[in-house]
Amino acid sequence: MSHTTGLVYDPDYLLHDPGEYLIRYSEHFPFDEVEPHPSGPVVARRTHKLLSAMRYLDHLQLLNPRYADTEDIERVHSREMRTRIERISATGGDVGIGAPIAAGGERIARLAAGGALVAVDAIVHGDARNVFGLIRPPGHHATAEQSLGFCVYNNIAIAARYAQSQHGLKRIAIIDWDVHHGNGTQDIFWNDDSVLFISIHQDNLFPIDWGKVEHCGEDNARGTTVNVPLPPGSGNAVYLAAMGEIVLPIMKQFAPDLIMISAGQDASVQDPLGRMTVTVPAYRQMTRMVRDTANACCDGRLIALMEGGYSNYYAPFCTAAIIEALMSDPPEIVDDPYSPRSEVQPGATIVSGDQRIALDEVKHVQWEFWNL
Ligand SMILES: [Zn+2]
Secondary structure (H helix, E strand, C coil): CCCCEEEECCHHHHHCCCCEEEECCCCCCCCCEEEECCCCCHHHHHHHHHHHHCCCCCCCEEECCCCCCHHHHHCCCCHHHHHHHHHHHCCEEECCECCEEECCHHHHHHHHHHHHHHHHHHHHCCCCCEEEECCCCCCCCCCCCCCECCECCCHHHHHHHHHHHHHCCCCEEEEECCCCCCHHHHHHCCCCCCEEEEEEEECCCCCCCCCCCCCCCCHHHCCCEEEEEECCCCEHHHHHHHHHHHHHHHHHHHCCCEEEEEECCCCECCCCCCCCEECHHHHHHHHHHHHHHHHHHCCCCEEEEECCCCCCCCHHHHHHHHHHHHCCCCCCCCCCCCCCHHHHCHHHCCCCHHHHHHHHHHHHHHCCCCCC
16 A cells, blocks of 8 residues: 555646636726636646645656546536537637637546546555645536536546446545535535535535535435535634534545545635635645545545635645645645735634534534434
8 A cells, every 4th residue: 555645737737728817897887807817727837836846746656647538528427518518629618607718628628537537546556545636627517517617527526436437436525625616516416325525615606506505415315415605704713613523524424435625725815716714724734634534434545636726826835735734744844825914814713603603504404414
């Protein structure tokens, strides 16, 4: 059994180009300013640079992704969706709703999904104990039929289905801490009790009306969807409380063969698309908590896949702290470059009344299925 941490990365991931973004102020008072799309390549590129500067790359098992093949994609997505994406990829364009790609972008999306598959192989074959996939485009908004919200193919769902069908891992637990709700992943596994899906997200941010606390799966899969919507402003204290009081106890009772993290770092205090206040130490600590749970439940088998995270300055440090926590012996400890300013938010240390109510509401719904 390897004790190393794997890193999936390929410079070709930087070729995924969602183009430019138009900020339109108003019809009557036009303020049209074009700027780079928030899901551009900067965060991934800087994260990789930071890992190099910290000498992490020397200590990680570097894993080259492959292109997911059609069979891999179609374990999750419809043929109609795949062929539509391939058709649009000839010229570039929006392959769903708010999921723009450049010409040839479908190949990069396959490389992202294939990166997740390589992570599964590495863990099953013992090449790595756990793996971080520094992949893009992200995936968790993509449903079986529809790309959405910067996401083309649902990488984590494709990896989960692959782990089950090709490697016989029966039970998969996914924790999605991207600030947005992982609607695609939830929808794909809504009726499937072999996959536990837990999402911590900003309440009703995106997509609207998804990720409600009472949404908990259907039929025999009731209880294998767990939604933890938190109020805007939530920070380290309530995130760690949610992990300790809800996520980890449910994961342990579910007894997974593999744990995966939809690791979007857009709940960070610096993120332009979220309104949460999570900082570097909490990303480190949340990862340690999941890592320890994986060690206790499933021989340490843990895969974290990059999702969102739009602060070009701060998200790379959050991701580096996650990778640090996955490594058994990191050469450096990631500092918060904005400390102590990052920790001045009250949410860093205090679970407020509305946040406590939010956690209690989740427990109230999930008591039917789990001991909490
Ligand atoms: Zn997000």
